Amino acid sequence: MxxxxxxxxxxxxxxxxxxxxxxxxxxxxxxxxLRLPGAVTAGPVGVPSGTGVGAWPPSGVRSDGCPADGEPWLLRFAAGGLTIDVELTVCDSHIDLAGQVQPAPGKGARVEIRTPHVSKIRFPSDTGEFATTGLPHGWLSVVCHRPGNPPVATRWQCVRL
Structure with missing residues (x-):
């Protein structure tokens, strides 16, 4: 031209x-x-060895850096005095997610697992644990909403095989 x-x-x-x-x-x-005005963005932090699952993205597993089908991988994010651990199990047709907010966010807190097309709300246990299944492959973010505090949102992660 x-x-x-x-x-x-x-x-x-x-x-x-x-x-x-x-x-x-x-x-x-x-x-x-999908924006969250006033939210604190939790960035990725290292996962200590000996957790029983691999840190994601794993180095040298595949050229695209994705875990093998059915293998769990751990992501850790921190900001605003919280650590959010997210364990992902990627399957052919969906993603299963289990996580924990530390310290436990307390009464009235909720965790929102977001994708561009699906949002699931979970109420963490007394120890801060939450889980969901059947998420679509693609982008996801986890947000912890605590009464009286700004939400803490993980960075968006692309999860697919």
């Missing part, structure tokens, strides 16, 4: 003659709806 063609293409876009594909607009609205 010449410089003139780039300028004409930019003018068409600016004039609305070359509309944004509907899928892009739909996805943008969906992502915007």
């Amino acid at each position: 010449t410089d003139d063609e780039y300028v004409l293409a930019a003018l068409r876009i600016a004039a609305g003659a070359d509309p944004v594909p509907a899928r892009v607009s739909t996805d943008a609205r969906a992502v915007y709806g």
Whole structure:
């Protein structure tokens, strides 16, 4: 393309003659709806050895860094005085998730397991444990909501075989 063609293409876009594909607009609205204003973002932290499961992404297991079907992997996130451990078991058709918030978030707390298309709410046990099954492959995030505190959300992780 010449410089003139780039300028004409930019003018068409600016004039609305070359509309944004509907899928892009739909996805943008969906992502915007997943934002959590005021949330604290929990970043990944190292998982100590001897936990009985592999830290994910494992190094050298597969070129794409995904665990083998049915093998559990542990992710650990920390922020806002909380540690969120998430154990994932990736199966052919779904993801099973078990986790624990430490310290236990207490009464009135809830954990939200989010994907772009499904959100599941769980109420952690007295020790901070929670679980769900049947999540779709793809992006997921876990959010701990505690009364009187800002939510703590893990970074989005792409989980698939």
